[in-house]
Amino acid sequence: xxDAIPSARKRRSFILFLLPxxxxxxxxxxxxxxxxxxxxxxxxxDGANPFAVFHSIYRGAFGSWFAFQSTLVRASPLMLCALGTxxxxxxxxxxxxxxxxxxxxxxxxxxxxxxMPEASPVTVHIAMAATGLLAxxxxxxxxxxxxxxxxxxxxxxSLLLNYIAIAILNQAVNTWIKDPSSLNKPSSFPIPDEQxxxxxxxxxxxxxxxxxxxxxxxxxxxxxxxxxGFKVRTIGANLRAAQIAGISVGPITLIACFLAGAGPGLxxxxxVAAIQGSANESLNAGYGYGGILxxxxxxxxxxxxxxxxxxxxxxxxxxxxxxxxxxxPDATILVFQGIVFLTILFSESLYGxxxxxxxxxx
Amino acid sequence: MSDSTTIGWLGVPLAILAGAVxxxxxxxxxxxxxxxxxxxxxxxLGLEGVLIMGAMSAYAISYKTGxxxxxxxxxxxxxxxxxxxxxxxAQRRNVNDIAVGIAMIIFGSGIAFFLGKPxxxxxxxxxxxIDFGGWTTNPALKAALRICPLFFLGVxxxxxxxxxxxxxxxxxxxxxxxxxxxxxxxxxIGVWKVRTLSIMCGSFLAGIGGxxxxxxxxxxxxxxxxxxxxxxxxxxxxxxxxNPVHCLWASLFFGGAQALGPALQSVGVxxxxxxxxxxxxxxxxxxxxATCSSKRSLAGLPGALGSGT
Numbered sequence: 001x002x003d004a005i006p007s008a009r010k011r012r013s014f015i016l017f018l019l020p021x022x023x024x025x026x027x028x029x030x031x032x033x034x035x036x037x038x039x040x041x042x043x044x045x046d047g048a049n050p051f052a053v054f055h056s057i058y059r060g061a062f063g064s065w066f067a068f069q070s071t072l073v074r075a076s077p078l079m080l081c082a083l084g085t086x087x088x089x090x091x092x093x094x095x096x097x098x099x100x101x102x103x104x105x106x107x108x109x110x111x112x113x114x115x116m117p118e119a120s121p122v123t124v125h126i127a128m129a130a131t132g133l134l135a136x137x138x139x140x141x142x143x144x145x146x147x148x149x150x151x152x153x154x155x156x157x158s159l160l161l162n163y164i165a166i167a168i169l170n171q172a173v174n175t176w177i178k179d180p181s182s183l184n185k186p187s188s189f190p191i192p193d194e195q196x197x198x199x200x201x202x203x204x205x206x207x208x209x210x211x212x213x214x215x216x217x218x219x220x221x222x223x224x225x226x227x228x229g230f231k232v233r234t235i236g237a238n239l240r241a242a243q244i245a246g247i248s249v250g251p252i253t254l255i256a257c258f259l260a261g262a263g264p265g266l267x268x269x270x271x272v273a274a275i276q277g278s279a280n281e282s283l284n285a286g287y288g289y290g291g292i293l294x295x296x297x298x299x300x301x302x303x304x305x306x307x308x309x310x311x312x313x314x315x316x317x318x319x320x321x322x323x324x325x326x327x328x329p330d331a332t333i334l335v336f337q338g339i340v341f342l343t344i345l346f347s348e349s350l351y352g353x354x355x356x357x358x359x360x361x362x
Numbered sequence: 363m364s365d366s367t368t369i370g371w372l373g374v375p376l377a378i379l380a381g382a383v384x385x386x387x388x389x390x391x392x393x394x395x396x397x398x399x400x401x402x403x404x405x406x407l408g409l410e411g412v413l414i415m416g417a418m419s420a421y422a423i424s425y426k427t428g429x430x431x432x433x434x435x436x437x438x439x440x441x442x443x444x445x446x447x448x449x450x451x452a453q454r455r456n457v458n459d460i461a462v463g464i465a466m467i468i469f470g471s472g473i474a475f476f477l478g479k480p481x482x483x484x485x486x487x488x489x490x491x492i493d494f495g496g497w498t499t500n501p502a503l504k505a506a507l508r509i510c511p512l513f514f515l516g517v518x519x520x521x522x523x524x525x526x527x528x529x530x531x532x533x534x535x536x537x538x539x540x541x542x543x544x545x546x547x548x549x550x551i552g553v554w555k556v557r558t559l560s561i562m563c564g565s566f567l568a569g570i571g572g573x574x575x576x577x578x579x580x581x582x583x584x585x586x587x588x589x590x591x592x593x594x595x596x597x598x599x600x601x602x603x604x605n606p607v608h609c610l611w612a613s614l615f616f617g618g619a620q621a622l623g624p625a626l627q628s629v630g631v632x633x634x635x636x637x638x639x640x641x642x643x644x645x646x647x648x649x650x651x652a653t654c655s656s657k658r659s660l661a662g663l664p665g666a667l668g669s670g671t
Binding site for chain 1: 407447451454455456457458460461462464465466468469470471472473474475476479590593594596597600633634635636637639640643644646647650651654655656
């Protein structure tokens with residue numbers, strides 16, 4: 001009896017220690033539940049049974065190994081694209097140029113890939129990946145440079161660069177590198193089959209997918225475990241304090257933005273080298289914008305980005321199933337994404353609201 | 363001139379002028395809406411979603427009721443509803459207004475595509491144009507001089523808004539809330555109320571801009587009806603230094619820039635067609651780089667903008 005009290009107190013203090021840590025998990029989870037309810041009501045208004053719709057989403061995303069493969073194929077570029085928003089936001093910059101970096105990365109990688117038809121596949125892959133990284137990185141680095149040196153609003157600037165990137169892509173595949181045989185859908189010359197990223201075994205997975213989780217883990221380590229990450233977070237928390245502390249804000253901003261753009265740029269390269277086989281307008285398929293959503297849902301945590309990307313990838317993969325089984329238009333998934341995004345943002349305002357989650361004296 | 367339908371190189375400035383009025387009108391409405399919103403101290407990036415929603419609802423209502431003007435009104439109201447969601451969320455603690463804007467783009471365009479699916483095929487009654495080209499027989503010139511009444515409404519709105527900011531009590535409230543929310547609160551102005559109303563009215567205007575897209579030019583409802591005018595409005599307002607009358611000139615300039623690509627193509631310069639099509643984006647970026655500075659804040663910039671208060 002006498003030692004039961006200390007152990008109970010210990011357990012109690014452990015729970016009290018855990019509660020504040022629980023808040024960042026409980027709130028997004030609650031928000032997703034709320035958004036499921038809202039989306040269910042929305043579906044019900046359209047005459048579809050919400051539970052059947054949820055079941056279809058689950059089946060289309062995770063119901064079978066085959067479905068899960070297509071979920072993963074979509075999740076990997078989302079992870080890379082999410083980094084494009086998740087890293088700069090630690091600097092206090094809201095960059096939404098992921099789509100542009102994705103397109104430019106894919107386009108430049110294609111151009112380099114087409115220049116070396118004789119090289120071995122491994123050489124081609126390395127060259128293409130490096131080009132994609134570099135092109136996407138420089139693209140977003142320009143945003144960071146304009147912000148730091150000219151005070152140009154980074155959100156608007158990166159958004160305009162998205163449109164400019166798409167225009168450059170269209171110009172390129174319609175004139176400079178156009179394959180004359182691609183009539184309906186202007187494309188570049190195709191990358192030879194043997195130089196494509198190969199599938200893993202008998203699945204629809206491919207080797208380029210590894211980049212997604214690896215990049216997220218690296219980004220997580222970089223932000224959490226290195227001096228560089230500490231500097232980045234300091235700048236984001238208080239720019240003035242960072243300057244006074246002698247942190248060279250300019251170079252750090254540029255490097256962080258470069259790393260941010262490298263993610264979507266690499267994703268663009270993978271999209272070309274593993275899925276499309278050539279640069280064409282399918283590059284502009286919305287992975288970049290999806291990445292913004294992922295970054296915000298994961299609260300800019302790179303590890304969270306991996307999980308949320310798989311969820312969102314599943315949601316995207318199940319779009320076709322919704323169309324077939326419930327006659328819901330393909331925009332249904334977009335509505336769902338919007339509702340989730342809005343409720344997650346709403347939940348941000350609830351942090352620290354409930355005493356339940358606060359640290360207490362033991 | 364051998365053929366009356368082709369006017370050769372003369373067509374380029376003509377097409378740009380026509381495009382300035384025709385393509386500039388949606389810019390005008392959205393930028394006025396954004397101007398009003400930003401004057402109250404919040405950014406609404408979601409006007410792109412509002413624009414698409416406005417285009418869809420105007421087209422659908424015009425098709426159902428047969429009256430395009432009812433469509434315009436409903437488009438504005440649909441915009442105001444989305445604006446209310448934005449205003450409510452963006453003014454909560456710890457919520458970033460830019461992030462809300464991005465969410466509203468996804469939500470607004472999602473709802474619009476969802477509800478608008480059945481209206482892609484049918485033809486809805488269009489807004490009437492006022493013909494100023496009765497004196498000419500040239501069809502290109504005639505088409506260029508057919509101007510939508512909404513354009514004049516937009517021009518009037520620009521001047522009215524300018525007067526509103528400068529000379530009315532409510533205009534001063536909006537400016538006070540946008541510049542120094544604490545001071546406004548101390549004066550007894552309800553910051554939440556003023557901001558919510560400003561954002562809703564701004565979104566109403568953007569909704570009308572959307573109605574123009576689907577009911578006059580280009581005059582159809584598709585999922586690609588907006589070319590990002592909602593996004594560019596934010597840049598345009600910076601360019602116009604938060605002045606409604608300057609928004610008018612900036613919109614005309616951007617409308618003209620948009621017409622550059624097709625105009626050059628029509629005279630055979632089509633080597634860089636796709637890049638010329640993107641010229642408004644290049645212009646916006648160039649203007650932002652040229653006019654922004656990291657040293658000082660811009661003249662006319664509302665003090666509370668982007669500060670989270």
